[in-house]
Amino acid sequence: MLKLYNTFTKSLETLESTGSDVKIYLCGPTVQSSPHIGHGRSAVVFDFMVRYIKFSGKSVIFARNITDIDDKIIEKSIEENITYQELGERVTKEFKDSYDALNCLTPDFEPKATETINQMIELIDDLIEKNYGYITKSGVYFDVSKYDSYLELSGRSFDEVLRGTRVNVEEDKKNPEDFALWKISKDDEPSWESPWGNGRPGWHIECSAMIHDIFKGEIDIHCGGNDLIFPHHENERAQSTSAFNHEFVKHWVHNGMINFSGKKMSKSEGNSKFLQEYINNYGGNVLRYFFLRANYRKPQEFSEALLEESKATFNNIESLISGVKADLKDSNLESIFIESMNDDLNTPKFLGEMFEYINKNKNGDQTQITNMKSTIKFLFEILGFVFKDNKKTIDTKLLEDILTEQNIEIENDINVSINKFVKKRNNHRKNKEFEIADYMRDRLEEVGIMIEDGNESGWRWKNS
Numbered sequence: 315m316l317k318l319y320n321t322f323t324k325s326l327e328t329l330e331s332t333g334s335d336v337k338i339y340l341c342g343p344t345v346q347s348s349p350h351i352g353h354g355r356s357a358v359v360f361d362f363m364v365r366y367i368k369f370s371g372k373s374v375i376f377a378r379n380i381t382d383i384d385d386k387i388i389e390k391s392i393e394e395n396i397t398y399q400e401l402g403e404r405v406t407k408e409f410k411d412s413y414d415a416l417n418c419l420t421p422d423f424e425p426k427a428t429e430t431i432n433q434m435i436e437l438i439d440d441l442i443e444k445n446y447g448y449i450t451k452s453g454v455y456f457d458v459s460k461y462d463s464y465l466e467l468s469g470r471s472f473d474e475v476l477r478g479t480r481v482n483v484e485e486d487k488k489n490p491e492d493f494a495l496w497k498i499s500k501d502d503e504p505s506w507e508s509p510w511g512n513g514r515p516g517w518h519i520e521c522s523a524m525i526h527d528i529f530k531g532e533i534d535i536h537c538g539g540n541d542l543i544f545p546h547h548e549n550e551r552a553q554s555t556s557a558f559n560h561e562f563v564k565h566w567v568h569n570g571m572i573n574f575s576g577k578k579m580s581k582s583e584g585n586s587k588f589l590q591e592y593i594n595n596y597g598g599n600v601l602r603y604f605f606l607r608a609n610y611r612k613p614q615e616f617s618e619a620l621l622e623e624s625k626a627t628f629n630n631i632e633s634l635i636s637g638v639k640a641d642l643k644d645s646n647l648e649s650i651f652i653e654s655m656n657d658d659l660n661t662p663k664f665l666g667e668m669f670e671y672i673n674k675n676k677n678g679d680q681t682q683i684t685n686m687k688s689t690i691k692f693l694f695e696i697l698g699f700v701f702k703d704n705k706k707t708i709d710t711k712l713l714e715d716i717l718t719e720q721n722i723e724i725e726n727d728i729n730v731s732i733n734k735f736v737k738k739r740n741n742h743r744k745n746k747e748f749e750i751a752d753y754m755r756d757r758l759e760e761v762g763i764m765i766e767d768g769n770e771s772g773w774r775w776k777n778s
């Protein structure tokens with residue numbers, strides 16, 4: 315059974331879904347500027363989670379929102395002299411392209427804030443009616459003094475919150491820590507009609523409204539980066555539990571941030587790294603592998619050197635399993651995978667034990683090795699990696715002709731046949747029959763297989 319660390323209870327808890335489906339909501343991007351590495355990490359680690367839950371036999375309903383209206387989007391669009399819609403559409407496409415390049419599953423629901431305004435207005439209305447919300451000249455606010463368990467999720471103190479709160483001049487709140495549900499817009503700002511005046515929603519209310527709309531107000535996993543715990547998730551929890559009268563989330567799951575030379579990567583630090591650049595240079599698989607190497611909850615150090623390392627290791631894995639069919643054939647390796655993943659998605663543990671296992675078994679018999687390779691390929695596909703199978707891109711008919719020419723049987727695992735071929739050629743070399751050995755090498759090169767006399771296996775695929 316999968317155990318996940320719950321930020322709220324600060325303990326590992328077994329995932330038990332309320333209904334037949336595991337309902338997952340992930341806070342998605344605010345589409346104000348191009349995605350950076352941190353956005354990639356959040357998308358990929360929760361993609362591992364969704365894929366693993368599906369692999370364990372459960373069905374999943376997965377929603378991830380798009381915040382396409384907020385103060386920063388308005389500011390940025392003014393800076394660029396375009397409308398907030400133009401900016402939002404451009405950046406949304408950049409996010410979508412990055413998610414696709416990283417092979418992240420497309421959510422079942424991908425609501426936009428601007429398409430959920432009516433649901434937000436209804437929810438705010440409900441909060442006002444229940445006395446949690448109050449109306450002022452500048453908007454509608456949530457009165458945190460009415461909500462007893464405020465700050466229980468983040469574990470912050472009111473003092474800390476007050477020190478971090480910047481009160482805008484136009485805000486006329488009862489308590490400085492109250493937060494906006496609805497903001498009255500200035501004349502030149504985008505706005506929607508509401509019972510309290512033309513304006514736009516506060517940031518937190520959209521996720522509460524969407525979860526209510528899609529999941530009838532109750533979900534199994536609420537996830538996002540740990541920079542969202544406060545204020546976003548704290549405020550979401552205050553709104554939702556006040557409106558629906560019960561805890562609306564079973565598991566709060568948060569991923570760690572990306573560090574750059576020990577410093578948190580953030581816009582304010584000015585050290586954000588754009589995702590697209592690295593996708594272009596390294597490809598989705600290598601980035602995915604980079605994220606797989608770290609525990610999703612911990613901070614992860616990012617550098618070009620670490621990406622290079624990931625690239626080299628991933629290439630080794632890819633060439634190890636090239637030509638084999640993905641299949642769960644090795645139950646030991648399958649157990650290693652399940653035990654690691656059940657332990658709060660411990661992907662570095664899985665990798666460490668997998669490499670140990672490969673080392674221990676690399677001199678085993680051929681069937682055992684093939685089963686191990688098939689299983690690695692299967693598990694990596696479960697984790698969302700895509701292999702351009704070399705077997706499919708080579709001229710199979712030609713390879714079979716070349717093997718038949720040497721009286722070598724065509725095996726299910728083509729690697730086995732090629733190994734036999736190389737062994738036969740080595741015997742010719744030992745007997746100093748260099749002419750035939752060279753001929754065999756040239757023939758194999760015709761299908762993109764390079765014979766390397768110093769190499770352990772004796773051969774490699776040309777393009778791997």
Ligand SMILES: [Zn+2]
Nearest residue numbers: 341342521546
């Ligand atoms: Zn959210």
